[in-house]
Amino acid sequence: MENLTSDNWREIVNKKLHFPPELILAIQEGNMAWVDSLLSLGDGIIRQLDESEDRLWREALNLSIRLGSEDIMTSLLLGVKFDFRQIHEALLVAVDTNQPRFVKHLLDRLDLEKGNKMDVRSFSMAIFDHSIDDSQFAPGVTPLTLACQKDLYEIVMMLTQRGHDIPLPHAISCTCLECNNGRQYDLLKFSLSRINTYRGIASRAYLSITSEDAMLSAFHLSKELRKLSKKEPEFKPQYLALEELCQEFAVELLGMCRNQSEVSTILNSAEGDSEDEELDEQTFEEGIPNLARLRLAVNYNQKQFVTHPICQQVLSSIWCGSLSGWRGSRTTWKLLVSLGIFLTMPILCLIYWIAPKSKLGKLLKVPVIKFLLHSASYMWFLIALLTESILMEIYRTDFASRNQNILHNSLHMVWVAGFFWFECKEVWIEGLKSYFLDLWNILDMMVLSMYLASFTLRVLIMLKGYFYCLDSSTQELCHYFTNTVREDWRQEDPQLIAETLFAVTSMLSFTRLAYILPAHESLGTLQISMGRMIDDMMRFMFILMIIGTAFLCGINNIYVPYVISPHLGRLNETFNFLFWTMFGMANQGYVDMPDYALAEFVGRIFYGIFTLLIVIVLLNMLIAMISNSFQRIEDDADVEWKFARSKLYLSYFREGLTMPVPFNIIPSPKAFFYILRGIFQKICCCCQKKAPEYPPITSVSSNALNSGGGQGEGRVPYRLQVTKALVHRYIEAARREFEESTRKDVGNRITELNKVVGRLHTEMKDFQQKLKWQNKGEPDQANILGKYIMGAKNNFRDFDKNDAMGCENRGLHFHTHLKEEKSKADEDVQEEEEPESPVEIHPGEKSTLETAQTADE
Numbered sequence: 001m002e003n004l005t006s007d008n009w010r011e012i013v014n015k016k017l018h019f020p021p022e023l024i025l026a027i028q029e030g031n032m033a034w035v036d037s038l039l040s041l042g043d044g045i046i047r048q049l050d051e052s053e054d055r056l057w058r059e060a061l062n063l064s065i066r067l068g069s070e071d072i073m074t075s076l077l078l079g080v081k082f083d084f085r086q087i088h089e090a091l092l093v094a095v096d097t098n099q100p101r102f103v104k105h106l107l108d109r110l111d112l113e114k115g116n117k118m119d120v121r122s123f124s125m126a127i128f129d130h131s132i133d134d135s136q137f138a139p140g141v142t143p144l145t146l147a148c149q150k151d152l153y154e155i156v157m158m159l160t161q162r163g164h165d166i167p168l169p170h171a172i173s174c175t176c177l178e179c180n181n182g183r184q185y186d187l188l189k190f191s192l193s194r195i196n197t198y199r200g201i202a203s204r205a206y207l208s209i210t211s212e213d214a215m216l217s218a219f220h221l222s223k224e225l226r227k228l229s230k231k232e233p234e235f236k237p238q239y240l241a242l243e244e245l246c247q248e249f250a251v252e253l254l255g256m257c258r259n260q261s262e263v264s265t266i267l268n269s270a271e272g273d274s275e276d277e278e279l280d281e282q283t284f285e286e287g288i289p290n291l292a293r294l295r296l297a298v299n300y301n302q303k304q305f306v307t308h309p310i311c312q313q314v315l316s317s318i319w320c321g322s323l324s325g326w327r328g329s330r331t332t333w334k335l336l337v338s339l340g341i342f343l344t345m346p347i348l349c350l351i352y353w354i355a356p357k358s359k360l361g362k363l364l365k366v367p368v369i370k371f372l373l374h375s376a377s378y379m380w381f382l383i384a385l386l387t388e389s390i391l392m393e394i395y396r397t398d399f400a401s402r403n404q405n406i407l408h409n410s411l412h413m414v415w416v417a418g419f420f421w422f423e424c425k426e427v428w429i430e431g432l433k434s435y436f437l438d439l440w441n442i443l444d445m446m447v448l449s450m451y452l453a454s455f456t457l458r459v460l461i462m463l464k465g466y467f468y469c470l471d472s473s474t475q476e477l478c479h480y481f482t483n484t485v486r487e488d489w490r491q492e493d494p495q496l497i498a499e500t501l502f503a504v505t506s507m508l509s510f511t512r513l514a515y516i517l518p519a520h521e522s523l524g525t526l527q528i529s530m531g532r533m534i535d536d537m538m539r540f541m542f543i544l545m546i547i548g549t550a551f552l553c554g555i556n557n558i559y560v561p562y563v564i565s566p567h568l569g570r571l572n573e574t575f576n577f578l579f580w581t582m583f584g585m586a587n588q589g590y591v592d593m594p595d596y597a598l599a600e601f602v603g604r605i606f607y608g609i610f611t612l613l614i615v616i617v618l619l620n621m622l623i624a625m626i627s628n629s630f631q632r633i634e635d636d637a638d639v640e641w642k643f644a645r646s647k648l649y650l651s652y653f654r655e656g657l658t659m660p661v662p663f664n665i666i667p668s669p670k671a672f673f674y675i676l677r678g679i680f681q682k683i684c685c686c687c688q689k690k691a692p693e694y695p696p697i698t699s700v701s702s703n704a705l706n707s708g709g710g711q712g713e714g715r716v717p718y719r720l721q722v723t724k725a726l727v728h729r730y731i732e733a734a735r736r737e738f739e740e741s742t743r744k745d746v747g748n749r750i751t752e753l754n755k756v757v758g759r760l761h762t763e764m765k766d767f768q769q770k771l772k773w774q775n776k777g778e779p780d781q782a783n784i785l786g787k788y789i790m791g792a793k794n795n796f797r798d799f800d801k802n803d804a805m806g807c808e809n810r811g812l813h814f815h816t817h818l819k820e821e822k823s824k825a826d827e828d829v830q831e832e833e834e835p836e837s838p839v840e841i842h843p844g845e846k847s848t849l850e851t852a853q854t855a856d857e
Contacts (some may be wrong), residue, residue: 004152011137017039017049017080018053019053019056019057019060020038022034022038023035023038023039023060024060024063026038026060027060027063027064027067027069027072028063028067030067030069030072032071032072032075032366033073035076036749037073039075039079040078040079041074049080049081049082054086057080057082057086058086058089058090060272061073061077061086062075062084062089062090062093063175064076065090065093065094065097065099065102066093066097068099070102070105073090073102073105074105075541075680077105077109077552078188082109084098084110086808087106087109087110088142088143089137090106091103091110091143092137092141092143092146094106095143095146095147095150095155096137096146096150097151097153098150100154100155100158103143103155103158103159104158106370107158107159107162111162114293138192138196139186139189139192139193139196140189140192140193140194140196140197141196142166142200143155143159143164143165143166143202144156144164144165144166144200144206145196145197145199146200147205148166148199148203148205148206149196149199149200149203151204151205152205152732153205153209153731153734153735156205156206156209160209160210165210166200166201166206167197167199168197168201168623169193169194169197169198172228172231172232182644191234191235195235195238197215198225198228198242199240199242201221202221202242202243202245202246203227203245204249204252204730204734207221207246207249208626208727208730208731209474212720212723213719213720213723214249214253214271214723214726215250215254215266215293216269216293216390216725218246218247218249218250218253219246219250219296219297219300219302221246222243222247222250222300222302223245223301224299225239225242225243225246226238226239226240226243228299229243230368239729242842247302247303247304247305248304249746250297250302250304250305250732251304251305251308253268253726253727253730254305254310254311254726255306255308255310256725256726256729256733257310257726258732262722262725262726263310263314264289264314264723265718265719265722266293266726267289267291267292267293267294267311267314267721268289268290268291268292268293269292269293271588272559288653291314291650291653292808294306294311294314294315294646294650295650297311298643298646298647298650299434299437303639303640303643304365304639306363306643306646306771307638307639307642307643307646311646312642313651313684314645315646315650315674318366318367318649318653319649320368320771321365321366321367321368322362322363322366323366323368323369326368337372338372338375338376341369341372341373341376342376342379342380345373345376345377345380345660346663348360348364348373349659349660349663351374352364352658352659353663353666353669354669355661356658356668356670364658365658367649367652370652370657370658371519371611371648371652373658373660374652374659374660374661375516377662378512378513378516378661380579380643381412381509381511381661382413382510382513384411384412384415385409385412385506385509385593388409388411388412389506391409392409400486400821401485402461402465402481402483402484402495403437404481405656406458406459406462409458409502410455410458413451413455415661415662416451416455417662417665418660418661418662418663418664418665419444419448419661420448420452420663421664421665422657422661423441423445425445425656425657425664426441426657429654429655429656429657432791436775438647440512440515443508443512444499444512446508447505447508447509447512450501450504450505450508451501451502451505453498453501454497454498454499454501454502454505455498457494457495457497457498457501458495458498460494461481461495464477464481465478465481465482468481469482491820494586514530515648515650516526518641518645518647518648519645519648521641524641524644524645525633525634525637525640525641528633528640528641528644529629529630529633529634532629532630532632532633533626533629533630535629536622536625536626536629537622537626540618540621540622540625543618544614545612545617545620547610547614548578548614549607551578551609551610552571552574552575552578554606555568555569555574555578555591555603555606555607555610556568556569556571556574558599558602558603558606559574559593559599559603562593562596562599564593564595565590565593567587567590568590568591568603568736577590580779581611581614581615582614582615582619583606583611584615589606591603591604591607593839600855667816692748751836
């Protein structure tokens with residue numbers, strides 16, 4: 001080295017190192033000296049690689065990592081100039097084989113490359129590397145992504161501490177330069193890179209280690225993945241699987257709670273999220289927690305989280321309140337209590353109006369009693385509607401003319417006014433956005449709007465008749481709005497429209513009764529199934545409309561020129577004919593025209609095809625769709641019912657809205673008191689809420705949670721303490737589970753290997769006994785036994801190359817063990833008989849089950 005001139009040195013450095021063919025064999029055998037000689041490490045020069053042999057050098061480096069040869073990997077890194085893409089793939093292999101020591105070594109090597117201004121953290125340029133096309137890893141997979149997918153917590157923590165991160169992919173419609181280049185270069189690689197990135201982000205390890213609030217991050221990611229499954233239907237199964245993984249992670253975190261204080265903190269947490277804070281502003285009844293996190297889970301459709309036993313226990317305890325015996329009481333007793341509340345509702349409302357803070361008034365605030373009170377009020381409303389319908393039938397003559405009294409059919413408007421005020425207060429309490437998230441609220445607004453429109457039109461008719469009769473120039477209009485019979489009314493008459501709206505709203509009002517069905521398990525499941533069936537019918541109606549319109553135009557155009565057919569040839573008549581054909585209630589003779597054979601033939605063909613498609617194909621398809629929806633609900637009936645019941649429970653936890661309709665329209669003394677108190681608080685800015693004191697978390701050390709110490713500003717909020725404690729418990733539980741599964745797997749392999757080796761030893765004993773009874777020479781016996789042992793040795797050959805990944809120098813131990821077995825077998829042949837001794841298994845043979853089974857065969 002000292003005698004080298006500058007020209008010779010430049011020649012050595014610029015000369016590329018060709019891949020030696022014997023290098024793979026040397027790595028497989030673990031011959032360190034052979035590897036050093038092939039790489040010429042004695043001169044201390046790091047040589048460049050030939051681009052044409054890039055894949056061979058990568059395979060050599062990856063093989064040394066798979067075999068667990070850290071010394072050989074170090075020699076390769078010292079003697080060969082690997083760039084960051086090659087080290088990137090080697091790092092993926094180290095992560096894939098779960099070898100933290102190798103990962104640390106490669107990360108240290110990458111830190112040396114920072115001086116060359118290489119991207120060693122995100123590896124975002126790997127998607128443009130053609131040399132990884134034949135690699136076992138998908139495009140866009142980074143070491144952190146792979147470690148997260150395999151839930152390797154130690155490696156994930158190591159990578160995140162080194163600055164590695166998983167950037168959130170851009171929106172699918174993003175048109176930035178990076179996204180456009182990725183799509184134009186290789187669309188498949190770009191799409192797979194997005195999927196693999198989301199797989200890493202949605203992993204338990206990444207959410208646990210990188211998120212301050214892992215549960216909240218799981219909620220948001222679950223919602224985003226559900227949206228992506230609709231925007232990218234080609235990857236819908238993958239996104240839905242990741243979305244389910246996020247839900248399961250949130251449920252598992254909730255299951256790590258150990259006491260009621262932690263459960264309350266998690267479910268009532270409302271910090272760190274804008275939507276969560278909006279829910280926190282919604283107040284519940286006195287003594288009832290706000291459950292902001294639980295309501296957020298309901299809004300995000302986190303069914304597994306909401307239906308978890310912990311959440312259901314909290315909801316059930318709040319639902320019954322001080323009536324602890326309600327949950328265990330019999331159905332007969334519950335029905336009697338409900339009947340008593342139904343009959344005494346006006347008296348109970350009067351007592352609450354006078355003394356809301358009394359014992360009975362506080363009892364009426366219990367959510368279950370409030371639910372029964374509101375249900376009783378709605379039942380009285382339906383009874384009022386039925387009464388008005390009976391009165392309309394009794395006084396048919398008056399209701400069919402202009403002489404009807406508006407008071408006779410306006411009793412329901414008392415409840416309608418109460419419902420309108422109830423909905424206004426609900427919007428004020430929940431907020432407009434949260435209010436319209438519930439489809440029942442949208443139905444309520446529609447029904448109330450039609451009730452008000454119907455009543456307004458009736459009042460309009462009376463006012464028009466009164467004012468037109470005051471003016472002598474409008475006597476004709478006065479006569480129309482006061483004395484004309486129904487046959488002379490115009491089609492757009494306000495009274496006809498009002499009657500139609502009243503009929504529709506009456507039907508929808510009875511349908512609204514299904515809102516309370518989730519309170520019962522069987523009825524709630526049927527109500528959910530009915531909703532899914534209606535959704536199927538809406539999608540089916542679109543196909544039916546297309547086919548029906550096609551045959552409507554075709555059949556109508558055939559019979560238009562022929563006036564002899566009274567039921568066909570006009571759109572409305574043809575529509576009625578085809579509509580009732582679907583139900584088998586139409587006369588097939590309407591398509592006959594004996595005088596026009598061609599038109600009759602084509603009309604019958606069209607009618608037959610229509611009957612075949614609609615009656616046989618489409619209707620049976622609708623039945624199959626409905627049956628499928630019902631079966632899906634039944635398969636997951638418990639989760640669906642508990643989720644629907646939870647939404648019902650939460651709607652009765654809100655503050656106020658205790659007084660049922662129509663008594664809520666009467667101003668109460670409590671309302672005036674609250675108004676004055678609110679004004680006083682606004683002026684004086686007093687009555688600040690005191691932060692509750694919580695017990696310390698014992699599962700995590702105080703140094704890890706509260707580095708600031710004391711009660712100062714550096715103290716970690718209790719919510720974050722609970723969250724970190726849950727994550728810590730979860731990680732420890734995952735590690736214990738992994739170690740237990742590994743221990744069981746190793747134990748099973750050792751047991752099986754012990755059995756195989758024992759059978760092999762027994763067979764050798766039997767073979768020895770057979771040889772004693774044969775009259776052959778001793779050299780022949782040794783020859784036969786030698787062939788038998790060589791055959792067994794061949795079956796064990798190269799087992800460490802396939803099964804002993806990650807263990808050092810295991811091949812030498814195993815060959816040594818085989819030689820010992822062979823020498824023992826030779827001794828058994830020479831001796832007459834020896835007692836069987838227990839089989840000792842080398843520690844390096846713990847993962848040789850498959851090889852041992854091959855040897856047994």
